Amino acid sequence: MNKFDVYEEEFFVTTEQILSFSNSTGDTNPIHLDPKYCEGVRFRTPIAPGMLISCIFSKIISTKFPGPGTIYREQYLKLSSPVYPGDKLIARLEVDEIDEEEGRVSLKTTIKNGQIIAVEGAAKVFLAKVFKRPSKIKQKNLTNKNKEFKV
Amino acid sequence: MNKFDVYEEEFFVTTEQILSFSNSTGDTNPIHLDPKYCEGVRFRTPIAPGMLISCIFSKIISTKFPGPGTIYREQYLKLSSPVYPGDKLIARLEVDEIDEEEGRVSLKTTIKNGQIIAVEGAAKVFLAKVFKRPSKIKQKNLTNKNKEFKV
Numbered sequence: 189m190n191k192f193d194v195y196e197e198e199f200f201v202t203t204e205q206i207l208s209f210s211n212s213t214g215d216t217n218p219i220h221l222d223p224k225y226c227e228g229v230r231f232r233t234p235i236a237p238g239m240l241i242s243c244i245f246s247k248i249i250s251t252k253f254p255g256p257g258t259i260y261r262e263q264y265l266k267l268s269s270p271v272y273p274g275d276k277l278i279a280r281l282e283v284d285e286i287d288e289e290e291g292r293v294s295l296k297t298t299i300k301n302g303q304i305i306a307v308e309g310a311a312k313v314f315l316a317k318v319f320k321r322p323s324k325i326k327q328k329n330l331t332n333k334n335k336e337f338k339v
Numbered sequence: 340m341n342k343f344d345v346y347e348e349e350f351f352v353t354t355e356q357i358l359s360f361s362n363s364t365g366d367t368n369p370i371h372l373d374p375k376y377c378e379g380v381r382f383r384t385p386i387a388p389g390m391l392i393s394c395i396f397s398k399i400i401s402t403k404f405p406g407p408g409t410i411y412r413e414q415y416l417k418l419s420s421p422v423y424p425g426d427k428l429i430a431r432l433e434v435d436e437i438d439e440e441e442g443r444v445s446l447k448t449t450i451k452n453g454q455i456i457a458v459e460g461a462a463k464v465f466l467a468k469v470f471k472r473p474s475k476i477k478q479k480n481l482t483n484k485n486k487e488f489k490v
Contacts, residue, residue, distance in 0.1 A: 244364075256370075264415045
């Protein structure tokens with residue numbers, strides 16, 4: 189992984205995902221769920237929750253870029269425009285800074301909806317190796333560190 | 340709603356919620372799901388996804404503080420320490436700035452896990468009234484604004 193490396197993935201959210209997100213998080217905002225309410229709002233029909241769309245970053249970071257075992261440290265999100273179910277979205281992650289030795293990576297994170305920026309932001313992650321346990325001989329006196337992300 | 344107003348809510352996440360989050364987002368990080376993998380990691384057992392825990396802010400903003408119809412605009416999250424299923428968490432939202440006329444609210448958002456800060460951050464939201472549609476007479480020439488959050 190190097191500075192300026194880019195990973196892109198096309199995706200969309202469905203009404204079913206929005207319902208599932210609402211059920212599992214308790215976010216019952218009518219702006220996401222209630223077509224009647226939305227008739228009286230500028231967006232006209234229900235829009236996807238920003239946190240649901242943004243979970244694509246969690247997915248990509250955890251599975252592809254950098255990959256399994258990565259630890260999420262920071263995420264900034266600016267929800268710039270509404271996303272409707274079925275909109276064709278492209279998530280883009282770009283390596284902004286990387287310290288391979290310390291295992292720290294900063295990423296620019298954006299989601300485009302056609303030509304419009306839907307989400308812009310940035311993430312910081314630790315590579316999986318940072319939290320791997322040392323061999324048993326080295327494990328003494330490390331128990332206090334179990335509850336902290338700091339390295 | 341006034342500057343310094345605070346809303347707090349106790350919650351926890353379950354292993355079932357982590358599985359549901361993984362299914363609906365595709366975040367299959369072994370750090371959240373695989374006890375065997377976690378034996379080799381400093382946290383020892385699976386930890387909750389930061390984005391899942393942080394969805395408590397989406398829930399509270401959308402249902403209580405400010406309430407239904409609120410539009411999420413920005414969220415910064417710093418995931419400071421691991422959260423395990425069943426940990427007793429307290430989400431705290433405090434009004435940092437408010438412009439009632441423009442309908443803009445800035446919030447400090449934190450999650451405590453006992454005495455430890457698990458998540459710190461900040462959010463910006465628009466009050467529901469900002470995106471309410473004007474009466475039909477005033478709706479002419481507003482169609483271009485339907486795809487934008489800017490007000």
